[in-house]
Amino acid sequence: xxxxxxxxxxxxxxxxxxxxxxxxxxxxxxxxxxxxxxxxxxxxxxxxxxxxxxxxxxxxxxxxxxxxxxxxxxxxxxxxxxxxxxxxxxxxxxxxxxxxxxxxxxxxxxxxxxxxxxxxxxxxxxxxxxxxxxxxxxxxxxxxxxxxxxxxxxxxxxxxxxxxxxxxxxxxxxxxxxxxxxxxxxxxxxxxxxxxxxxxxxxxxxxxxxxxxxxxxxxxxxxxxxxxxxxxxxxxxxxxxxxxxxxxxxxxxxxxxxxxxxxxxxxxxxxxxxxxxxxxxxxxxxxxxxxxxxxxxxxxxxxxxxxxxxxxxxxxxxxxxxxxxxxxxxxxxxxxxxxxxxxxxxxxxxxxxxxxxxxxxxxxxxxxxxxxxxxxxxxxxxxxxxxxxxxxxxxxxxxxxxxxxxxxxxxxxxxxxxxxxxxxxxxxxxxxxxxxxxxxxxxxxxxxxxxxxxxxxxxxxxxxxxxxxxxxxxxxxxxxxxxxxxxxxxxxxxxxxxxxxxxxxxxxxxxxxxxxxxxxxxxxxxxxxxxxxxxxxxxxxxxxxxxxxxxxxxxxxxxxxxxxxxxxxxxxxxxxxxxxxxxx
Amino acid sequence: xxxxxxxxxxxxxxxxxxxxxxxxxxxxxxxxxxxxxxxxxxxxxxxxxxxxxxxxxxxxxxxxxxxxxxxxxxxxxxxxxxxxxxxxxxxxxxxxxxxxxxxxxxxxxxxxxxxxxxxxxxxxxxxxxxxxxxxxxxxxxxxxxxxxxxxxxxxxxxxxxxxxxxxxxxxxxxxxxxxxxxxxxxxxxxxxxxxxxxxxxxxxxxxxx
Numbered sequence: 001x002x003x004x005x006x007x008x009x010x011x012x013x014x015x016x017x018x019x020x021x022x023x024x025x026x027x028x029x030x031x032x033x034x035x036x037x038x039x040x041x042x043x044x045x046x047x048x049x050x051x052x053x054x055x056x057x058x059x060x061x062x063x064x065x066x067x068x069x070x071x072x073x074x075x076x077x078x079x080x081x082x083x084x085x086x087x088x089x090x091x092x093x094x095x096x097x098x099x100x101x102x103x104x105x106x107x108x109x110x111x112x113x114x115x116x117x118x119x120x121x122x123x124x125x126x127x128x129x130x131x132x133x134x135x136x137x138x139x140x141x142x143x144x145x146x147x148x149x150x151x152x153x154x155x156x157x158x159x160x161x162x163x164x165x166x167x168x169x170x171x172x173x174x175x176x177x178x179x180x181x182x183x184x185x186x187x188x189x190x191x192x193x194x195x196x197x198x199x200x201x202x203x204x205x206x207x208x209x210x211x212x213x214x215x216x217x218x219x220x221x222x223x224x225x226x227x228x229x230x231x232x233x234x235x236x237x238x239x240x241x242x243x244x245x246x247x248x249x250x251x252x253x254x255x256x257x258x259x260x261x262x263x264x265x266x267x268x269x270x271x272x273x274x275x276x277x278x279x280x281x282x283x284x285x286x287x288x289x290x291x292x293x294x295x296x297x298x299x300x301x302x303x304x305x306x307x308x309x310x311x312x313x314x315x316x317x318x319x320x321x322x323x324x325x326x327x328x329x330x331x332x333x334x335x336x337x338x339x340x341x342x343x344x345x346x347x348x349x350x351x352x353x354x355x356x357x358x359x360x361x362x363x364x365x366x367x368x369x370x371x372x373x374x375x376x377x378x379x380x381x382x383x384x385x386x387x388x389x390x391x392x393x394x395x396x397x398x399x400x401x402x403x404x405x406x407x408x409x410x411x412x413x414x415x416x417x418x419x420x421x422x423x424x425x426x427x428x429x430x431x432x433x434x435x436x437x438x439x440x441x442x443x444x445x446x447x448x449x450x451x452x453x454x455x456x457x458x459x460x461x462x463x464x465x466x467x468x469x470x471x472x473x474x475x476x477x478x479x480x481x482x483x484x485x486x487x488x489x490x491x492x493x494x495x496x497x498x499x500x501x502x503x504x505x506x507x508x509x510x511x512x513x514x515x516x517x518x519x520x521x522x523x524x525x526x527x528x529x530x531x532x533x534x535x536x537x538x539x540x541x542x543x544x545x546x547x548x549x550x551x552x553x554x555x556x557x558x559x560x561x562x563x564x565x566x567x568x569x570x571x572x573x574x575x576x577x578x579x580x581x582x583x584x
Numbered sequence: 585x586x587x588x589x590x591x592x593x594x595x596x597x598x599x600x601x602x603x604x605x606x607x608x609x610x611x612x613x614x615x616x617x618x619x620x621x622x623x624x625x626x627x628x629x630x631x632x633x634x635x636x637x638x639x640x641x642x643x644x645x646x647x648x649x650x651x652x653x654x655x656x657x658x659x660x661x662x663x664x665x666x667x668x669x670x671x672x673x674x675x676x677x678x679x680x681x682x683x684x685x686x687x688x689x690x691x692x693x694x695x696x697x698x699x700x701x702x703x704x705x706x707x708x709x710x711x712x713x714x715x716x717x718x719x720x721x722x723x724x725x726x727x728x729x730x731x732x733x734x735x736x737x738x739x740x741x742x743x744x745x746x747x748x749x750x751x752x753x754x755x756x757x758x759x760x761x762x763x764x765x766x767x768x769x770x771x772x773x774x775x776x777x778x779x780x781x782x783x784x785x786x787x788x789x790x791x792x793x
Contacts, residue, residue, distance in 0.1 A: 041733075043765060215733045276734030277681025278708055424641050451638060468638035475641065568683035578686065581643050 007072040008032070009052075017067045023049070024062040024205075032075055033205040034062055038212065050074040078400070096191050097548045100158070100254045100304075102151045102169050107142055118142065122150045122157060130157040134302075151253055158253055158302045170194070170252040172299070173546040174234060175318065175539040176259030176267060177201060177339065178210055179364075181230070182536070183237045184543050185245075185252075191547075194245055197237040202229040203266065209361060210262035210314070210341065214276035217266065227269040235298045252299035255292055258308045258542040260316035260341065264288075267295075267307065275314070278568075285310040287555070308545065308555060312564030314356035319343045320558055321541030322505045323352055325534070328554050331500045332492075334485060336523065337537065338363060338508040342481050345562075346488045346499070349554060352562045353492050357484035362473040363404045363508055363522075370456070370464045372401030374511065379456060379464060381513075382409035384417055387440045391457055398459045402466065405511040410456060410466055411474055412516035415583050419445065419454060422583050424475045426452045426468045475581045478522040483576035484567055485524045491565060501530045505537030521584060587614075587623040590655065594627025595634075597647025602655045616659040620669065624655045628697035632782030635694075642686065645781075649693040671699040672724035672792050675717040677709035679738035684731035684761070687781070691727060691760060694785040700725070711738075711745035718746065718755050724792050727758040727784065736763050740772040756791050760784060 004017045006026050017026045024047055027034050038044035040063035047062040053071040105122055119130065119138065130138075137160050141148050147163040161167055168189040175182045182198040203226050207213040217223040242249050257267065261282055265272035270283040289306040292299050308317035322337055328349045335345040335352075342359040345352045365371035365378070372378050377400035381392035391406075393399050402410065414420045418436050419427055427435070429445045444455040446465075453467035489496070502523065504514070514531050517523045523531060534540070544551040567573045590609070593601035602624070609619055631648045634640040640648075660668070676692045678684055685707050696702045705717050709728075718726050726746065730736040739759055746752050757774040769777035776791050778784040 042767075043763075211733050276732065277738075278683050278735075423644055425639055472638055472641055568685075574685055578643050578646060581641060 004067050005070045006067065007070075009072050009074050011075060019068065020066045022063060023051070023060070023065040023067060023073070026067065027062060027073075027075065028205050032079075033202075034079060036063055036205060036207065038063075038208070040206070040216075041212075047079075049079055096188065097550065098171060098188065098254070098546055099549060099552075100151065100153050100169060100171055100188060102149055102167070102189070104147065104149050104163055107146045107148070122148075122160070124152065124155045128152075128155045128157065134158075134160055153254065153304050158304070159300060168248075168251060170248055171254040171546045172238070172252055172256070173539070173543040174255060174257040175321070175536065175542055176230060176234075176257060176263040177318070177538075178213075178260065178263065178341075179204060179208075179339075181233050181237065182539055183234070183241070184539065184546075185241050186543075186546065188253075194248075195241055197240050199233060199237060202233045202236075205229075208366070210260065211276060213262060213266065214272045217272050223266070223269065223271060226266045230263070230267050231296055235296075238298055249298055250300050253303045254305075254546065255297060255299060255303065256306045256308070256542055256546045258317040258321040258538050258545075260318050260339075260343075261310050261314055262316075264307055264310060264317055269295075280313040280566075282310055282312070285312060287559075306545075308542065309559045311354050311559070311562050313566065314341055315343050315345075315354045315564055318538040319345060319354060320555055320562075321539075321545070322534075322537035323349075323541070323558050323562075324551055324555050325537045325541035325544060326503065328550070328557075332494055332498055333501055333503050334489065334499055334524070334529075335503045335505060335537075336481065336485065336509070337505040338481075339506045342484065344481075344484050344488055346485075346492045346494065349558060350561060352558060353488050353565055354562055355484055355488055355565045355567050357480045357567055359477040359480045360473065362470075362477045363407070365401065365403045365407065367473055368402065368407060368470045369453075369467050370401045371407065371470070372403055374403040374405070374507075377401065378403035379406040379410075380511065382406055382413060382456065384413045384441065389441070389444075389456065398462065399457045399464050400462055401464060402456065403511075404508055405513065407466070407470070407474060408512050408516050408520065408522060410454075411471060412513075412519045414454060414466075415520060417441070420471060420583065424471050424581070424583060426454060426471060428452055474520070474522075475583075478520060479577050479580040482521055482524050482580045483573055486576050486580075487567060487570055487573050488565065490572070496526050496529070499526070499529060501532055502526070503537070504531060504533040505535070507536065509533040510535045519584075521580065525584075587619070587626070590619065590623030591627035591630065594624055594648050594652045594655070595630050597644055597651050599647075599651045599654050602651045603658060606655045606658050610659065610662065616662040617667065617669065619659050620656060624652045625697060625699070628652050628694075632694055632697075632785060636780055636782045642690065645690060645693070649697065652697055669699050670701045671789065673701045673703065673721050674725040674727055674788070675703045675705060675714065675721060675723040676727040676729075677705035677714060677717075678707040678729045678731075679735055679742065680708055680710045681738060682730050682732055682735035683707045684729065687731065687761065688729040690781040691729065691784045694781040695727070695788055698785040698789055700785075700788070711742045714742050715745050715749045715751065718751055719749070723755055725756050725758055725788055727760070727788070729759070730761040730764060733763040736761065736768065739764075739768075739774065743772050743774060758784065758788060758791070 006015045006017050034047040042064040049062050051071050134157050145162045149161050149163050149167045151159040168187050171186050171188050173184040181201050185194045187194050207216045238249050262272050274281040287309045292303040292305040293301045310316045330348050332348050337343040342357045345354045376395035377397045378394045379391050379399050379402045383390045429442045432442045451467045453465045456464045518525050589605045635645050678688045692702045692704050703721050758776045759774045766777045778787050
């Protein structure tokens with residue numbers, strides 16, 4: 001136990017701390033992780049908290065504040081990272097064709113061949129591998145019972161048990177996102193999706209985006225910490241399933257995972273350093289498999305894990321999973337995965353060209369003056385009607401900020417109503433009235449710290465606005481996406497009429513108003529080409545992978561035939577990037 | 585036909601307007617240097633201010649820079665080389681491991697239009713490349729950019745390489761880029777951090793004044 005007493009006033013909780021320990025670490029240890037968007041570098045200001053020492057209150061950055069004495073901490077609900085709206089949709093397959101399966105075997109001692117080989121009774125074919133441990137278990141079991149249950153992965157024996165009670169086997173498919181982690185848990189015996197469990201990736205407390213985590217991994221023990229956090233996140237979710245379904249974790253024999261390149265490195269405890277700088281090299285892009293117990297995942301000790309392969313650079317196993325979710329197909333598609341990073345692909349299962357584009361965190365509400373994640377109090381919809389503003393807020397609370405879908409709506413509407421001109425300039429009140437006549441909303445344009453802004457809402461003294469610099473951030477983001485799409489289309493040699501549709505994957509794609517996204521040029525406007533949002537495509541793909549061996553073959557095929565294009569080295573990309581910054 | 589029109593042409597990024605007006609003024613016998621200082625540069629200074637406030641953006645600034653450059657090309661032959669205004673030489677580049685080009689180019693253009701001679705050594709530039717370019721061009725300022733927290737550490741290596749080459753007293757070091765801060769500049773002993781392209785030009789001038 002440490003020396004100093006840190007009193008969480010609002011939570012009525014005491015956490016003990018060592019001299020010099022960072023306040024942000026203490027908060028996390030106490031169960032109140034803060035939103036360290038910049039990774040604890042003291043630059044983002046998101047972890048600003050009020051402390052009191054020697055009867056004096058002051059505001060400090062928790063990630064910079066070292067504890068030197070007892071203190072009290074006033075932590076509000078808003079300071080603590082809260083569960084975001086996370087996408088999680090299951091998937092049902094009629095026919096199971098996965099790699100794990102079980103057999104119930106009855107050993108009739110009377111029917112044994114003279115001088116026979118008992119173990120043959122549990123072999124599938126000559127390739128069946130059985131560990132010494134399992135052979136021993138087999139020899140013990142046949143003494144006790146004539147009916148045993150054998151669990152296999154393909155031809156290999158994973159486990160044997162006495163047939164006493166119903167012995168269902170389970171498999172888990174995991175989508176490790178930079179921000180959130182989702183587990184889809186299946187009962188393989190009756191092919192039921194038993195539950196979908198999701199939570200914030202615990203690594204978030206050590207850095208919000210992949211770059212800050214790569215940087216953190218360079219600290220002493222940083223990699224081990226990050227690796228530990230993701231394993232802990234997964235184990236927590238499995239624990240949740242155990243609670244809900246009644247101690248089934250020991251019956252999970254397989255866990256398949258996908259995630260971006262950085263998530264893969266950190267999950268496997270590999271140094272991601274080289275992913276952080278050009279030429280963006282991975283330690284391994286191959287499919288990695290092994291014993292789940294070797295990574296301390298709390299499922300059956302003989303269970304296997306598989307992490308889907310990466311496609312190169314920042315284009316990871318999440319993207320290959322999205323592509324696999326589309327099935328083995330000859331139809332050409334343009335696939336846009338909007339998450340913390342933007343991944344793009346074009347083509348069909350015979351060949352995809354893939355690329356990643358730096359669209360920045362603006363679409364997730366970060367780096368925007370009143371931006372926030374899609375949590376309670378965020379403006380998610382915005383519309384101008386009859387000179388009035390209509391907004392929708394998550395959780396029907398007072399608005400405290402704007403999330404990604406709200407930002408898209410706002411830019412689109414302000415552009416339609418000419419408050420924003422073609423170049424992205426926000427018109428001031430006088431200019432607007434001179435050009436378009438007087439309307440009441442023109443009063444919403446104001447200046448804050450010398451920067452032109454547009455008031456979105458003002459409730460309970462909380463001003464929510466968008467300013468000129470925010471608009472510029474969105475222009476950069478939308479241009480990066482569209483310019484990337486244009487280069488991919490060009491490099492693929494496909495004519496626009498040869499593309500069947502645009503597929504939008506990722507949480508963001510599910511929430512945004514697609515029409516408005518096209519309107520502001522966030523998604524490419526290609527004549528008559530339908531745009532379809534598939535939600536968490538990576539999650540769908542990884543479930544298919546668990547349940548169907550053909551999907552594994554498809555993943556191999558995509559991995560083999562895909563080509564990664566480095567956009568930042570492409571001079572045409574730079575030109576497209578600049579020429580797409582304007583609005584239509 | 586006036587110096588104001590030339591400034592306006594630069595501000596609007598209108599190459600043709602700039603060319604026309606410069607030609608007319610030259611024909612009328614206007615001082616070439618005056619055309620640069622009181623026409624083209626005045627326009628570009630306004631662009632810088634507007635860019636800083638977000639009222640103008642990258643594409644417009646690039647157009648303005650292009651317009652300014654075309655004007656300069658036109659009057660350059662009329663001026664003796666030694667009379668060309670240059671307040672100093674800047675070597676500018678993006679550090680090793682980082683391929684971000686546009687922001688660094690904007691800074692380069694802004695500095696150029698403030699009267700600096702700018703040597704752009706491109707992206708993914710190693711510390712050695714910076715040192716060589718500084719030596720070769722007898723630079724007064726070394727400006728470097730990093731857009732990733734992972735590549736920002738390279739800046740320190742450049743500063744160290746400059747020290748090792750014994751150039752630290754001869755050249756001022758400026759840094760910039762999304763993750764870079766003033767505090768970081770202090771830490772690595774860079775002389776100046778600026779938040780955007782126009783303040784880079786502005787403060788860069790003061791740095792060597």
